[in-house]
Amino acid sequence: MRFEPGPRRSTKSTTLYRGRNAVDAREIDALAARIAEGRLSKATMDWLAGTTADLSEADAYKVQFAVHDRLAAAGMKLAGWKVAFAVPAQYEPLKLSGPAFAGLYQSGVRSSGAVFEKGWPLKAGVECEMVARIGRDAPAGGTYTADSIKAHVANLYCGMEVVENRYGDASKLGGPGRIADDVLQAACIVGTEIRDWQKLDFAKVQGRSEHEGKELAAGPGANVMGGAMISLAWLANRLIANGKQLKAGDVVLTGSVHPPQFLPGPGKARAEFVGIGGAEITVK
Numbered sequence: 001m002r003f004e005p006g007p008r009r010s011t012k013s014t015t016l017y018r019g020r021n022a023v024d025a026r027e028i029d030a031l032a033a034r035i036a037e038g039r040l041s042k043a044t045m046d047w048l049a050g051t052t053a054d055l056s057e058a059d060a061y062k063v064q065f066a067v068h069d070r071l072a073a074a075g076m077k078l079a080g081w082k083v084a085f086a087v088p089a090q091y092e093p094l095k096l097s098g099p100a101f102a103g104l105y106q107s108g109v110r111s112s113g114a115v116f117e118k119g120w121p122l123k124a125g126v127e128c129e130m131v132a133r134i135g136r137d138a139p140a141g142g143t144y145t146a147d148s149i150k151a152h153v154a155n156l157y158c159g160m161e162v163v164e165n166r167y168g169d170a171s172k173l174g175g176p177g178r179i180a181d182d183v184l185q186a187a188c189i190v191g192t193e194i195r196d197w198q199k200l201d202f203a204k205v206q207g208r209s210e211h212e213g214k215e216l217a218a219g220p221g222a223n224v225m226g227g228a229m230i231s232l233a234w235l236a237n238r239l240i241a242n243g244k245q246l247k248a249g250d251v252v253l254t255g256s257v258h259p260p261q262f263l264p265g266p267g268k269a270r271a272e273f274v275g276i277g278g279a280e281i282t283v284k
Helices: 025-041 057-073 088-094 148-152 175-180 228-241
Strands: 078-084 100-105 109-111 114-116 124-134 153-164 185-193 206-211 214-220 251-256 267-273 277-283
Touching: 025 057, 025 175, 057 100, 057 175, 078 185, 078 228, 088 175, 100 175, 100 185, 100 228, 100 251, 114 185, 124 185, 124 206, 124 214, 124 228, 124 267, 148 153, 148 228, 153 251, 153 267, 185 251, 228 251
Parallel strands: 078 251, 109 185, 114 277, 153 277
Antiparallel strands: 078 100, 124 153, 124 251, 153 185, 185 277, 206 214, 206 267, 267 277
16 A cells, blocks of 8 residues: 555544555655645544554654755744654653654744633643754764864753644554654743753753643653753764755754653643753643
């Protein structure tokens, strides 16, 4: 069975890639078109799990980049990138070879205190992350390390990623399907600027998220590949391997200290790095 391009609004799940090593450019474009349509219409894409059940990681990134192009053409410009699945306990159950990356959009970059009206995100969740603003391009020409990538960072902030479950039952969506659709990304919340961040012991910082004053999850900075600068260097290298690069002005979610926590209902949510600062939102 091959994926036919064009509008398809049925929610019936159909596996398109079973038994195949790769998908062709036409199938990639058609799947990207359908994902972009779902994103723009804020529709529940409960069909995505079945459709991408046998999609490879390599093809998942091809779909992701095609989704970026389609959303950009519709006015949703990329603002930067995010790192996801920073530890084996997150990526191995999804049958991924390692961490992943995905795009952030200008429309989703918000300051702490942002209010999200009912209807979007679709079932919001939060993650406690540091946010980097890139000050200098990180082009090809060598392998970036946690030390060398620091020269490319202009500012670092305590932040929060807002994710959304736009799939009905997100647990059914595998790793490649998540990669194809920007790994549940909805928004990037920029909170307290971290002064003298170069002096931080990134592995030892403690992050936590809460909803209406009740803690949802917590974890150390070591959960982010050993530290936020390690994950940022990894991202710089992986982008180059995929023909892209970190650019001056990019906003980067460096990875969460804990798995996504979907909110039990409306209210205020906060993510913080203990003793450093935080970011908060209100979901109506």
